[in-house]
Amino acid sequence: MRRNSSSLSATDVQIARRVREVREKLRLTREEFASQLAIKTDRIASYEDARVAIRFDIALRLCRQFLVSEKWLATGRENAGNDELIFLHKGTRNCMSLELEPETRAIPPDTLFSAAYDSILGKLFEKIAAGHPFYPRVFVTLADKDSLVTNALTAITEDCIRDLPSELKVEYASAVVRAAVILNWEMSRVGLNGSRFVEAIRQATHRCQVEAIEQSSHFGLTDSSSSARSSGEMKSKPQWPELKKKLQAAVELPGARSALVKFLNVDPTQISQWLSESKSAREPGGEYALQMQAWLNDPKRPK
Structure with missing residues (x-):
């Protein structure tokens, strides 16, 4: 009782x-x-x-x-x-x-x-x-909530990066986010409409990424402003100018700009604003920067 x-x-x-x-x-x-x-x-x-x-x-x-x-x-x-x-x-x-x-x-x-x-x-x-050879012992059924998948992946990812130096934790989490983005893109291309497990991977690695950013910020390794921490985004200021130049060249190819818009699932004007040479142009958040890098690395994008 x-x-x-x-x-x-x-x-x-x-x-x-x-x-x-x-x-x-x-x-x-x-x-x-x-x-x-x-x-x-x-x-x-x-x-x-x-x-x-x-x-x-x-x-x-x-x-x-x-x-x-x-x-x-x-x-x-x-x-x-x-x-x-x-x-x-x-x-x-x-x-x-x-x-x-x-x-x-x-x-x-x-x-x-x-x-x-x-x-x-x-x-x-x-x-x-x-x-049992592995910890934790995870069982996921079709009846379970998506949040269980995210929680499980978060715990496992945290365990994998626990003993890494802070700067490597950021790189590890970023790499898994990129992998999830590419997987989601490939699944959508063949008509599978993505997967709740892919989305769970992205959510889980974003959580770990935020933790890694907070741990490494005092070493000056990343930009960990309050807005970046709250949104789970990792700023990419040092890499953005180079990435921007590559994107500007890539979207000039026939069909490339519309392909990038579809890949990012954003309004076309947003792409124009990010790639603008105007001094007032805003940089994309960390997640979008990672997705754009993944798009550039996709061998099947318009070339």
């Missing part, structure tokens, strides 16, 4: 603190967090404020949706004996997707997460983790 704050155990209070920590570290509002979990915002507030202990089914849904280690959410630790970890530490993302396991279905509906972990889920977590 649910419990109010007067009867919450110390363990449940700590779990409540970690639920809040997950949301805040992911920079989601309570409304956004609740929407992805398909529950009401008020319920998220009651969990985070330790007014109500979280049930096991909601906790497991949270872990799978945001790739959170069930062990970390329950105990604050990933390995026996280590100090409590902050969320986004490598071990805290080792989700085992216990929500989908048959043993989970046998747990009574109103069981609290803390009790379920002590009796069943803890042993199940250790059993699956011991035999």
Whole structure:
């Protein structure tokens, strides 16, 4: 049964603190967090404020949706004996997707997460983790929301770039964005109308790109103005003049300008403004600059 704050155990209070920590570290509002979990915002507030202990089914849904280690959410630790970890530490993302396991279905509906972990889920977590070669253990079904795909790709990409120097994190994320743009372009050319997975790749790598930009900005490696951080764009001022010259030459070819407009999905006047020699001409944001570079590199563009 649910419990109010007067009867919450110390363990449940700590779990409540970690639920809040997950949301805040992911920079989601309570409304956004609740929407992805398909529950009401008020319920998220009651969990985070330790007014109500979280049930096991909601906790497991949270872990799978945001790739959170069930062990970390329950105990604050990933390995026996280590100090409590902050969320986004490598071990805290080792989700085992216990929500989908048959043993989970046998747990009574109103069981609290803390009790379920002590009796069943803890042993199940250790059993699956011991035999699984990759972390996190990700399962995506056709019934899942697109946000799960984005969250999974974000967590995996963050793990891949975690130990890279800051400047390489920016380059890595940029390269994956370019790959997603090209893949999306190729799929649209053959009539597949893109893919939710391609869009998820772009969203995930943009998140990682923003993190990398913020980490590297104090080294003077990138332009990390507040507008760039908020939009997820990486400014490309040092490279834009050279890229602009190449584009100006490329769009003079028959059919090239209209092909670029279609590729970027922008108004033709926007292309003219970006490529204008006027001193008042505005440079494109980082995402558009990356897309234009990808278009130039496409061997099938008009030449």
